[in-house]
Amino acid sequence: MTDTNTNHLSWDEWDELQNPPPAVTDFDRVVERAISRRGFLGVLAMGSAAVAMGSVGNLMNSTSAQAQEAASRFPFKPIAIATDTTIHVPEGYSWRPLAKWGQPLFSNVADIDPVNGVSLEASDKVFGENTDGMESFLIGTHQVIAVNHEYVNNETNLPNNE
Incomplete structure (x- = not known):
């Protein structure tokens, strides 16, 4: 590797x-x-067969009836797709953050x-970022959530620690 300044890179980069x-x-x-x-002809033949079988299946089943049946399995009315920056939940439900990026995990x-x-000394004492995995465990009578933090962005998290 050359003498490249890597402070601005995410851990993934x-x-x-x-x-x-x-x-x-x-x-x-x-x-x-x-x-x-030869491979293209095989893919083309398989794709054509799949389309034909899918068309027959669609004629035999009512899509809207299937959608209504699937929706009735949930105890709430589904929400529409949204592309704004608001969190949407079904009617009758509410949400709140469990932990936010940078939120202290200790009182001091x-x-x-x-x-x-955050200071370098406090960087392992706040809730991290880039969480790509979460799992809930029952340990005795306690519910414990384990969160994986894949990597950090030094330029954002530790801008004064280059």
């Missing part, structure tokens, strides 16, 4: 810089083989400063 992905992957090879002349730690981030 840093990881790809350290371990660059191969130019050609196994998946690329499978696709290339499938798109060869200050809230995250939006301008300066």
